[in-house]
Amino acid sequence: MTQARNTHASPAPLPAAEADLDRRSIRARTEPMTITALGDAIYEIGTEHGTTYLVDLASNRCSCPDHTYRDVRCKHLRRVAIEITEGRVPPPGKLAVECDVCGEELFVDERTVQEESHYCETHTLEPGAFVRDRETGDRLLVVHVSDRRADRVRIGESAYSVATYPNNRSYDPTDSVVGAVYPQSVEMTGRGPEPDELRVYSFPYSRLERIA
Structure with missing residues (x-):
């Protein structure tokens, strides 16, 4: 399992009603920052000047001087809220990881x-999903994960x-095991599938590709 860094340096676009924003809101949207979710509602903010601050959303606090000494809702607090609202950073209680198959970033319970x-x-x-065996091209039906x-x-x-197993050695040994059957070998009758006991084959998770 690979945990994603959750960093987003590109500034968010300004909304159409820019004139309605105050100075801190404009800077929150336009200044380059990196935001990394650390867990427990804590976010690390990196600025373009190389300074790092911590935002705690649970207490609505930031370690920057603007918040610490002026007790205002600083640009860092606002930027974290923007990134969460727009789906680029996980909300409190979640962290970003990469899909073990394709590397796509997804948010999971911390x-x-x-x-x-x-x-x-x-x-x-999941059980009931049709998959393709990447080694043989065969179509199978998942019955157990x-x-x-x-x-x-x-x-x-x-x-x-x-x-x-020889055909599985190129796949991650830490993969979950998936049980699947060959649906073409199943004959449906009024009493259900025949034969009564289907042979279930075991595969590493990433050997199987989901299909429609």
């Missing part, structure tokens, strides 16, 4: 950020784990 795998909406697999790692799940009575 209590689960240390989990081994995180997936964006496009690459999230495990919270166990591929290097810790054995394949039947063999000496292989899911991760060390």
